[in-house]
Amino acid sequence: MSSSHSEKKSGTATAHVSAAGNDLQDNLRRLDRLANLGLVSAGLAHEIKNGLVAIKTYIDLLLEKESDAEMAGLVRRELKRIDGLATQMLRLSSPKSGTMTKVNIHEVLDHSLRLLEHQMTERLIQLKRDYRATPDTVRGNESQLQQAFINLVLNGVEAIGTHGALTVRTEIFHGTAGGAGLKIFFEDTGAGIPLENQSRLFEPFFTTKKNGTGLGLAISRRVAEDHQGTIEVVSEAGRGSTFIVSLTAEL
């Protein structure tokens, strides 16, 4: 209130309009966050309920038929799914956790890629590293960054299926404000993303996969934002996709 009072006093119409614009933007952002929160809780409740209904049905059958390995297997798989979902949800909703240290991005990338290398070899996906950022340091949380990178690489692998290439590139860029940034590109030769889906990719629970949770990109965006960074996508259906994570470089 006091700010709007002083705006009036300070006079110019433009100052007033832009301040009002900022307020509006802040409110919209807050609303957006709340809407996401609601969406997340609703989606989670829905998924858990589905899982529980399935478990209850199988348990009932199991009790009727006595021990049956196939049924037990189904129960276990469903439990594992709920467990994984809850773990992802906790990562998404927990406030910034973990400590921020000086992180070598190339090391974190290598570590993330090592975990997925086997999968890529099996699928005949060629992995190309094109590390150009020097230095490659940012201030960040290593395990959160790794989580985001794994999600992005996995999406690339899943989009390719078999036969293709996944390129991980890093670059230093210089912003208009004088600071340096570090961009990480995850480029795949997969199916690409139809335009109508591009604006929804980062929404929690948006998925086009049969067994997807739709949380991978929501988590990756949260991680980027917790590092005051951004994540963008450039894609054309049929021509592959590139996800770009931009962070502040620590020179």
Ligand SMILES: Nc1ncnc2c1ncn2[C@@H]1O[C@H](COP(=O)(O)OP(=O)(O)OP(=O)(O)O)[C@@H](O)[C@H]1O
């Ligand atoms: N590299 C990519 N190429 C094509 N489509 C993609 C790519 N990355 C994401 N998508 C699309 O965005 C959707 C959301 O991705 P996200 O990682 O959030 O969830 P998911 O991969 O479906 O499931 P999860 O990551 O939770 O297992 C995907 O279902 C897919 O349609």
Ligand SMILES: [Mg+2]
């Ligand atoms: Mg994913």
